Amino acid sequence: MDTRFLETFIVIADCGSIAEAARRLNLSSAALAQRLRALEADLGHSLVVRAGRTVQPTEEGLAILEHARNLVQGARDLRAIAAGSVPSGQLRLGATATSLVGHLPRIIAGLGQRHPEVEYFIEPGSSVDLYHRVIGEELDAALMIRPRFVIPKSADWLTFRKEPLVLLAPPGSEGEDPGKLLATHRFIRYDRSQWGGQIVDKYLRDNALEVREWLELDALDAIAAMVDRGLGVAIVPDWQPPWPEGLCLRKLPLARTEVREVGVLWRTSGARLPAVRAFVAECRSLADDPAGGPVPQDEGLS
Numbered sequence: 001m002d003t004r005f006l007e008t009f010i011v012i013a014d015c016g017s018i019a020e021a022a023r024r025l026n027l028s029s030a031a032l033a034q035r036l037r038a039l040e041a042d043l044g045h046s047l048v049v050r051a052g053r054t055v056q057p058t059e060e061g062l063a064i065l066e067h068a069r070n071l072v073q074g075a076r077d078l079r080a081i082a083a084g085s086v087p088s089g090q091l092r093l094g095a096t097a098t099s100l101v102g103h104l105p106r107i108i109a110g111l112g113q114r115h116p117e118v119e120y121f122i123e124p125g126s127s128v129d130l131y132h133r134v135i136g137e138e139l140d141a142a143l144m145i146r147p148r149f150v151i152p153k154s155a156d157w158l159t160f161r162k163e164p165l166v167l168l169a170p171p172g173s174e175g176e177d178p179g180k181l182l183a184t185h186r187f188i189r190y191d192r193s194q195w196g197g198q199i200v201d202k203y204l205r206d207n208a209l210e211v212r213e214w215l216e217l218d219a220l221d222a223i224a225a226m227v228d229r230g231l232g233v234a235i236v237p238d239w240q241p242p243w244p245e246g247l248c249l250r251k252l253p254l255a256r257t258e259v260r261e262v263g264v265l266w267r268t269s270g271a272r273l274p275a276v277r278a279f280v281a282e283c284r285s286l287a288d289d290p291a292g293g294p295v296p297q298d299e300g301l302s
Contacts, residue, residue: 003075005039006068009047016054087275090119094130094142102240103143111282118275127195134265140276141266145195158263160287163237165257169250170230186232187211191218196260200235203257
């Protein structure tokens with residue numbers, strides 16, 4: 001049995017859509033449907049059924065779904081197991097939006113030179129979601145924000161960047177102090193359901209700052225774009241470049257702020273542990289490199 005066909009069924013079941021599963025697997029809908037029919041013929045049962053615009057696993061499909069996941073994962077592990085202590089196999093990684101463009105390309109480029117036999121699956125997500133996927137053994141490691149609670153012993157953490165909070169203000173606000181800007185402009189809030197947003201919220205409460213609530217977003221680049229258009233001010237972590245191009249805004253340092261710790265969370269056991277350790281070692285090089293540290297405070301961006 002071809003494990004690629006099992007993976008096709010798993011992705012269809014997860015997506016609930018042939019078209020979305022085809023997009024995720026970079027296949028045509030016809031090729032994906034052909035794989036599914038071949039698997040159903042091999043097993044002698046229909047595995048999915050259409051329900052309106054979606055597809056759902058049949059009773060037989062649900063019965064084999066978790067077994068299929070285990071088989072596909074086991075097949076991925078075989079290469080790593082055969083390689084012994086040599087980093088090999090497919091690393092399943094997660095990354096937040098800012099780490100996806102600010103850190104991950106550099107890490108994978110360095111690791112790829114040292115261990116070209118390692119392969120990658122990358123899943124974007126919020127730190128909250130990525131944390132649970134690493135702890136739940138769905139991902140090997142994730143670039144994310146450090147949680148504000150104790151990490152379980154089944155995982156470990158490395159901080160490679162500390163990001164202080166800064167105030168973003170629109171052009172024309174030169175000479176105004178942060179307190180006045182917050183009092184006189186609408187406030188674009190970093191989503192409080194995000195760990196970074198909770199740091200911002202704590203800063204406002206600790207300093208008894210009242211803001212003119214207007215908009216709450218979970219995307220830092222979108223917040224910066226809103227400020228650039230003169231729609232308000234915002235407090236955000238000074239995240240690793242690249243920032244959106246063409247911005248014209250003020251970036252003002254704030255006193256006595258907590259920092260947002262960016263780093264890597266990884267599982268400390270599993271067949272791909274040599275590859276995970278190599279990935280963490282590459283992440284550690286960011287902590288050792290001044291270019292991986294906090295971005296110097298700037299008077300403005302343009």
